[in-house]
Amino acid sequence: MVHCHILLVCFPAQGHINPSLQFAKRLLQLGAKVTFSTSVSAIRRMSQVASTIPDLTLAPFSDGYDDGWTSAPDVQAFMLSIKTFGSEALTNLIMANENEGHPFTHMVYSTLVSWAGEVANQLQIPSTLLWNQPATVFYIYYLYFNKNEIFTGENNEIIELPGVPLVLSSSDLPSIMQPSSPAVYSFALTAFKEHFEILDRAGTKQKVLVNTYDALEFQALMGIKKYDVMGIGPLVPSAFLDGKDPSDTSFGGDLIQKTVDYIDWLNSKDKSSVIYLAFGSYFKFSEQQMEEIAKGLIRSQKPFLWVTRADNTLDYMKEVEKQGLIVQWCSQLEVLSNPSVGCFMTHCGWNSCIESLANGVPVVAFPQWTDQLTNAKLIQDFWKTGLRLAAADGGIVTAEEIARCLEIIMGGGDRGEDIRKQAQHWKILAKDAVKEATDMFP
Numbered sequence: 001m002v003h004c005h006i007l008l009v010c011f012p013a014q015g016h017i018n019p020s021l022q023f024a025k026r027l028l029q030l031g032a033k034v035t036f037s038t039s040v041s042a043i044r045r046m047s048q049v050a051s052t053i054p055d056l057t058l059a060p061f062s063d064g065y066d067d068g069w070t071s072a073p074d075v076q077a078f079m080l081s082i083k084t085f086g087s088e089a090l091t092n093l094i095m096a097n098e099n100e101g102h103p104f105t106h107m108v109y110s111t112l113v114s115w116a117g118e119v120a121n122q123l124q125i126p127s128t129l130l131w132n133q134p135a136t137v138f139y140i141y142y143l144y145f146n147k148n149e150i151f152t153g154e155n156n157e158i159i160e161l162p163g164v165p166l167v168l169s170s171s172d173l174p175s176i177m178q179p180s181s182p183a184v185y186s187f188a189l190t191a192f193k194e195h196f197e198i199l200d201r202a203g204t205k206q207k208v209l210v211n212t213y214d215a216l217e218f219q220a221l222m223g224i225k226k227y228d229v230m231g232i233g234p235l236v237p238s239a240f241l242d243g244k245d246p247s248d249t250s251f252g253g254d255l256i257q258k259t260v261d262y263i264d265w266l267n268s269k270d271k272s273s274v275i276y277l278a279f280g281s282y283f284k285f286s287e288q289q290m291e292e293i294a295k296g297l298i299r300s301q302k303p304f305l306w307v308t309r310a311d312n313t314l315d316y317m318k319e320v321e322k323q324g325l326i327v328q329w330c331s332q333l334e335v336l337s338n339p340s341v342g343c344f345m346t347h348c349g350w351n352s353c354i355e356s357l358a359n360g361v362p363v364v365a366f367p368q369w370t371d372q373l374t375n376a377k378l379i380q381d382f383w384k385t386g387l388r389l390a391a392a393d394g395g396i397v398t399a400e401e402i403a404r405c406l407e408i409i410m411g412g413g414d415r416g417e418d419i420r421k422q423a424q425h426w427k428i429l430a431k432d433a434v435k436e437a438t439d440m441f442p
C-alpha cells in the first residue's frame with residue numbers, strides 16, 4: 001500500500017462524509033497516502049474532525065454553492081452544478097498532482113458522485129465505488145437497471161430478490177423507484193443509473209465497496225456476479241466498535257452542541273431506560289407529526305434525548321421537555337454507545353441503521369424516503385432488531401402507534417426481549433467483522 005495515492009471523492013452530505021472519512025482513516029492505517037475531496041462548504045463543516053486525522057490531505061472544490069447546498073434553488077439545480085464544477089475541479093486536481101510528481105494511483109468515489117467515476121475513466125485512473133447504503137439496496141437497483149426484474153407497481157406486489165431470503169412488497173422498495181415518488185426526486189434515480197453505466201464502461205470486473213458486513217447481508221453481497229461486491233463495514237470509529245483504538249472517536253460534523261451536557265444527563269439515567277430520537281441531517285416533520293411524536297413520548301413516560309432542527313420545533317415541546325432533553329445535534333455514536341439508551345427512533349438513514357446495529361440498540365423505524373423504506377423492512381423482518389411504525393390514513397403516525405412500539409421494545413414482554421436479543425447478536429457480529437478485516441490486512 002505504501003506507494004498508493006488514493007483520491008477519495010465524497011458527496012457533501014453528512015451521511016456520506018461520515019463513512020467516507022472512516023474509510024479514509026483505514027486507508028491511512030494501511031500506509032496509503034489519501035487526498036479527501038468534497039465541497040468547500042462540507043470541508044468547512046468537517047474541519048475540526050479532519051484536523052484530528054493529521055495525515056489526511058484535504059482538497060475542497062466549489063460545487064457552486066459555497067454557503068452550503070441547501071442554498072441551491074432546488075436539488076436538481078444543485079446536482080447539475082456539483083457535476084459541472086466538480087468534474088472540472090477533479091480533472092485539474094488530478095493533472096496538478098500528476099505534474100507535481102505525486103499522481104493518484106486510484107480513485108474511490110461515494111454514492112451520488114457518479115460523475116467522479118466518469119472523470120477517473122476518462123483520465124484512465126482505476127476507480128472504485130464506495131456504496132453507502134445497504135448491499136440489498138444496491139442489489140435492488142442492479143436488478144432494476146440491469147435486468148428489469150423488479151416490478152414497481154403500486155399494488156403491493158410481492159417482490160423476491162434472487163438468493164435473498166426476504167420477501168418485499170413494492171412499498172418496501174426505495175421510494176424513488178415507486179411511481180408515486182415526486183418528480184423532484186428523480187435526480188437520485190438518474191445518479192444511481194449512472195453508477196451502473198460508469199461501472200460497466202470501466203471495462204474489467206469492477207469492485208464495489210459497501211458499508212456493510214458479510215454476516216449482515218451475505219446473500220445480497222453475493223447476488224451480483226457482474227461486479228466484485230465487498231462488505232467493508234461497519235465504517236464506524238474503533239472506539240465504538242472493537243475498542244482497539246480508544247482515540248478513534250471522531251465522526252460527524254462540527255455542529256455538536258456544546259451548551260447542553262447530554263452525556264452527563266445520559267449518565268444519570270438507568271440502564272436501557274432512555275429513548276433516543278434523531279431523523280438525519282435534513283429531514284423536517286410537519287407540525288402535526290411533531291405533536292404526535294411529542295404526545296407519544298409523553299405516553300411512554302420514559303426519558304428521551306431528541307435531536308431536532310432549530311426550525312422544526314413547536315410550543316408544545318416546552319411541555320415535553322420536562323420529561324427529556326431536546327438538542328439540535330449530538331455525537332450520535334457516543335449516545336448510541338451509552339448504556340442508558342434502550343431504543344433509537346430513527347428515519348433509518350443507512351448510517352443510523354448500521355450504527356444502531358454496531359451498538360446493539362433496538363430501533364423504532366420511522367422511514368421517510370429513498371433507501372430508508374427498504375432499510376426499515378430489513379430492520380424489522382430480516383435482522384429483527386426493531387419495529388416499523390405504521391402510518392394512519394393521511395400518512396401521519398399517531399401518538400398511540402408510537403407509544404405502542406416503544407412499549408413493545410422497552411417493555412417486559414417476549415417480543416421486546418427477542419428484539420433486544422437480536423440487537424445484541426448483530427452487535428457481536430459487527431465486532432467480528434472488524435476482526436476479519438484486520439486479519440485481511442495484518
Ligand SMILES: O=c1ccn([C@@H]2O[C@H](COP(=O)(O)OP(=O)(O)O[C@H]3O[C@H](CO)[C@@H](O)[C@H](O)[C@H]3O)[C@@H](O)[C@H]2O)c(=O)[nH]1
Pocket residue numbers: 013014015016018111132133251252253278279280281282307328329330331332333348349350351352353355369370371372
Ligand atoms: O445529531 C446527530 C444526528 C446525526 N448524526 C450522524 O449523522 C449521520 C446521519 O447519517 P444517516 O443516518 O445515514 O442519515 P442522512 O444524513 O439522512 O443520510 C442520507 O444518506 C444516507 C447514506 O446514503 C441514506 O441512507 C439516507 O437515506 C439519506 O437521507 C450519522 O452518521 C449520525 O451518526 C450525528 O452525529 N448527530
